[in-house]
Amino acid sequence: MELLLRNLRLRPSMFFLDGSFGQYVAFLSGFELRSKAAEGDFLEGFGDWISTRFGHDRNVTWPTSVLRSIWPDWNGSAANWSKLDTESENRASAVLFELLAEFKGFKPGASGEVP
Structure with missing residues (x-):
């Protein structure tokens, strides 16, 4: 699983x-369905x-929770993800993988990527 997350993040x-x-x-949600x-x-x-x-609140999706961990007032839907600027997009993706690593018990690498 670590290798999958590393390759997904870096490649x-x-x-x-x-x-x-x-x-x-979208990829992780599809992978989740397959893993079930x-x-x-x-x-x-x-x-x-x-x-x-x-x-x-527990009544929101995990992607919304990831975004709220960065921007507490985030109230957007999936349609708003495409409106993130490049810097925000990069930050959201980095935080997603940091949280996944922590949740799965992996230690992030030196540059913050999933090991």
């Missing part, structure tokens, strides 16, 4: 992604974990 084009937050969310059907629940409890960690 998004390997997975036909552009490295945007929205595409990472095959070997387990990859993101089970992730949304609740983020909500508890940051004191957010």
